[in-house]
Amino acid sequence: MNSKTKDCLSKTYRDWLWVILVLAAFLGGYSTYFILEHHSSSPEPATQSVQHHEKPKIELQTASQRRIDVPLLTPWLAPIVWDGTFDEDILNEQFQGRNITIGVTIFAIKKYVIFLKLFLETAEKHFMVGYKVNYYVFTDRPNDVPKIPLQEGRKIITLVVQNYSRWQDISMHRMEMISNYCHQLFFKDVDYLVCLDVDMKFNDHVGVEMLSDLVGTLHPGFYGASRETFTYERRPKSQAYIPRGKGDYYYMGGFFGGKVQQVYKLTKACHEAMLIDKSNRIEAVWHDESHLNKYLFLHKPTKVLPPEYMWDKQLLGWPAFLRKMRMLAVPKNHAKIRNK
Numbered sequence: 001m002n003s004k005t006k007d008c009l010s011k012t013y014r015d016w017l018w019v020i021l022v023l024a025a026f027l028g029g030y031s032t033y034f035i036l037e038h039h040s041s042s043p044e045p046a047t048q049s050v051q052h053h054e055k056p057k058i059e060l061q062t063a064s065q066r067r068i069d070v071p072l073l074t075p076w077l078a079p080i081v082w083d084g085t086f087d088e089d090i091l092n093e094q095f096q097g098r099n100i101t102i103g104v105t106i107f108a109i110k111k112y113v114i115f116l117k118l119f120l121e122t123a124e125k126h127f128m129v130g131y132k133v134n135y136y137v138f139t140d141r142p143n144d145v146p147k148i149p150l151q152e153g154r155k156i157i158t159l160v161v162q163n164y165s166r167w168q169d170i171s172m173h174r175m176e177m178i179s180n181y182c183h184q185l186f187f188k189d190v191d192y193l194v195c196l197d198v199d200m201k202f203n204d205h206v207g208v209e210m211l212s213d214l215v216g217t218l219h220p221g222f223y224g225a226s227r228e229t230f231t232y233e234r235r236p237k238s239q240a241y242i243p244r245g246k247g248d249y250y251y252m253g254g255f256f257g258g259k260v261q262q263v264y265k266l267t268k269a270c271h272e273a274m275l276i277d278k279s280n281r282i283e284a285v286w287h288d289e290s291h292l293n294k295y296l297f298l299h300k301p302t303k304v305l306p307p308e309y310m311w312d313k314q315l316l317g318w319p320a321f322l323r324k325m326r327m328l329a330v331p332k333n334h335a336k337i338r339n340k
Ligand SMILES: CC(=O)N[C@H]1[C@@H](OP(=O)(O)OP(=O)(O)OC[C@H]2O[C@@H](n3ccc(=O)[nH]c3=O)[C@H](O)[C@@H]2O)O[C@H](CO)[C@H](O)[C@@H]1O
Pocket: 106, 107, 108, 109, 110, 111, 112, 167, 170, 171, 196, 197, 198, 199, 252, 253, 254, 255, 286, 287, 288, 289, 310, 337, 338, 339, 340
């Protein structure tokens, strides 16, 4: 082979190399384009139908991700049901087929009967609308229970109970009475129990999003405060004792609930703890609320309600994280109403 032939061959060889390189580059680019395009273009029929059915789920995820200003889960992964984290329509679809009855316990003893009218009227507007509700009004003044029009499937059941001279005893004995009536009525007649103070009014939707096995509500006065400021009972002599550095949240005494069996366990345990305290001549600093906090520290709630569910506008204003005020405290004159 002479050098000319060699040159000619190597030139042809170089030309072919170029062709191969250009072809490879083209194929590489095309395959990248093809893969990207394949992912972003409309999916195959099977994927298409999944996407269609899951549309609400995707929206819900987006909605919950929108709340970055508040904690959405407890450290034990119970949801904290802030506005914007749930879809009422989906929840109603899940609950409506279950034919549930929700019991509400309200104590209106002595002068506190004056709170009943506003409580019940606003509950009819906002509380569990479309569901069966039994309002259990515990009172020593049955004639003062107002007769207000109720939606279908809802009723008021008046339970005549004794009063106590001290307001603290009235407040604390609620635990005893609720646990007693579980056997007499609640186990048989309701699925869930919601236990509320009477000096409150409904101001916005409160529905099935709040239902769960065991439910506690964050006390509005302590939301975002450090654990050290919580007014837990700090004396070891009391059954409600929570040592410093311990505890999860400060829950309010005026709003808790859950499945009847769970509320039975809670109220019975708190009542028994208060009996032991009494025999040891000690009363917890915030009465039933202190015992509730101890119970919920030992038995973690499966759902936690944010302070939307009980707010005090006069005392706390309207901070930005509070999109809704679902229940509000009704201002009261303590001197005029307590122990009267
Ligand atoms: C909103 C909230 O978390 N409230 C709690 C808080 O005080 P509060 O200042 O809200 O207590 P309160 O005066 O509302 O008393 C608690 C409840 O007991 C009932 N009652 C009281 C006195 C009376 O004469 N007649 C009567 O029916 C009534 O249902 C009232 O709502 O701390 C209390 C214990 O110290 C209870 O744990 C309350 O649930």
